[in-house]
Amino acid sequence: MSNNLPLMSTYSYLPVNLVKGEGSYLFDDKGNKYIDFTSGIGVNSLGYGDKDWIQAVTDTVSTLQHTSNIFLNEKTLALSEKLVEITKMNKVFLCNSGAEANEGAIKLARKYSFDKYGLNRHKVLTLKQSFHGRTLATLTATGQDKFHNYFFPFPGGFDYVEANNIQDFKNKANNEVCAIIMEAIQGEGGVHPLNSDFVHEVYEICKEKDILLIFDEVQCGIGRTGKVFGYEYYDVKPDIVTVAKGLGAGLPIGGFLCNEKLSQTFNPGDHGTTFGGNPVVCSGALVVLEKLCTEQALKEIEEKGQYLKSLLKNIPSPIIKDVRGNGLMIGIEVTVPSSEIQKKALEKGLLVLTAGKNVVRLLPPLVISKEEIEAGARIIECIINE
Ligand SMILES: Cc1ncc(COP(=O)(O)O)c(C=O)c1O
Secondary structure, three states: OOOOOOOOOOOOOOOOOEEEEEEOEEEEOOOOEEEEOOHHHHOOOOOEOOHHHHHHHHHHHOOOOOOOOOOOOHHHHHHHHHHHHHHOOOEEEEEOOHHHHHHHHHHHHHHHHHHHHOOOOOEEEEEEOOOOOOOHHHHHHOEOHHHOOOOOOOOOOEEEEOOOOHHHHHHHOOOOEEEEEEOOEEOOOOOEEOOHHHHHHHHHHHHHHOOEEEEEOOOOOOOOOOOOOHHHHHOOOOOEEEEOHHHOEOEOOEEEEEOHHHOOOOOOOOOOOOOOOOHHHHHHHHHHHHHHOOHHHHHHHHHHHHHHHHHHHOOOOOOEEEEEEEOOEEEEEEOOOHHHHHHHHHHOOEEOEEOOOOEEEEOOOOOOOHHHHHHHHHHHHHHHHO
8 A cells, every 4th residue: 555655655654643742641743642552662661751861862962972883982881781780691782673683683693503513503493473573584583474475585594483382392493493582472463471381391491402592572671561571470591682672762772682601602793783882872771771670660560560451351341352461561352453443542542552453552651650551541441332
C-alpha cells in the first residue's frame, strides 16, 4: 500500500501527528491528549520531559557531541562502567539499535567458536515466534516465516527451535551449533514469557556443550519487567546480553555485554560502528540506569505491572482470552483483531501497541503513576465492553 508522504511505505501510520510529550502523556497537533501505553515501543522508559535526563543530554551536547571511537571520552566510559557493574557482565560494546546489538552478539559468538573450534561450528539457534531485528542476519534469526520473504538470499547458519520444547532444542543442539539467542519474553511474537523449565534445561545443556547463551533483552531489558533483565526471572546466567530501546530513553542506543569467557574474543578491527557510544546518548543512558535500575524503582515497576494486570484480568469479558507478561510489559490476548482495539483506544485518548493479530501490547513509560494506569485500564474496559 502506498502513501503520499515523502516517507517509504514501511509503516502503517495511525492518523495522528504527535507534537509534545509530558510525563506519561502525549499531545497531537490538534491539542488532543493521550495516555501513552507505548513509550515509543519500549523506548521512553523515563516518560517525556525527565529533567535529569534532559539536563545530562543537553550538558553533553553543548560540550562534546561526538568523538570517534579511536578516542576515549568520560561519558562512554561512565556508562560502560555502570552497565558492567549493574549487570555483573565483563565487557560491553556500544552501538545504535537493537538489530545492531544482536548482529554484533552473533559475530561475537561465531568468533569465539571459530577461535576455539575452527570452521563449521557457526550455527545459531533461535526460537520460533522470536523477533531479533531487521538487518539481514537478524531478520534471518527472527523465527517467523512471514519475515523470510523477498530479500533472498538470506544468510545461512541459523536454525529454529520451538519455544518451550526442550526435545526440539536437544535435537538441534548438535556440534555445528555455537549459540542460542532468545528473548525472556517474546515481545513482537505476542508477549510470551518463556517457561522456566525450558530456560533452565537450555542453560544446563549450553554449559555442558559450550554453546553460548545469548539473551536478547532489547525489549524486555533495563527494568521493563521489574528486574534489570527479563532473564533474571529464571535464575540463569547468559554469556551475552543485548540491550537497546529503554536504555536510550528516546535517543538511539544499543549494546551487547559479555561475560569473562568472551572478554578477549574481539580484537582491534573485528567490530566497530561510527556512532556507537556517542557521549550525548551515553550521558542520557547513565541517568536511565541511575533512576531505574535501583531496588526501589524495580520494585515499583513490578508492583505497577501487577496492578495493571489485575485491573485487566478483572474486566469480565469473553473477548479477553489471556493477560500475561511481567512488570510493565503486558500482552492482552483478545478474540477480535488487536488493530481494532488500537484504533478505538486512539479515539478515546489511549495509545497502545499490537503484537500480531490478536494481542494488544502495553509498554507504558516505567515512571507511569497508578492513577494513569487506572485511567488507561478504564479506557480498555470501555472499549472491550462496547
Ligand atoms: C526483542 C527485540 N530484539 C531486537 C529488536 C530490534 O531492535 P531495533 O528496532 O532497535 O533494531 C526489537 C525491536 O522491536 C526487539 O523487540
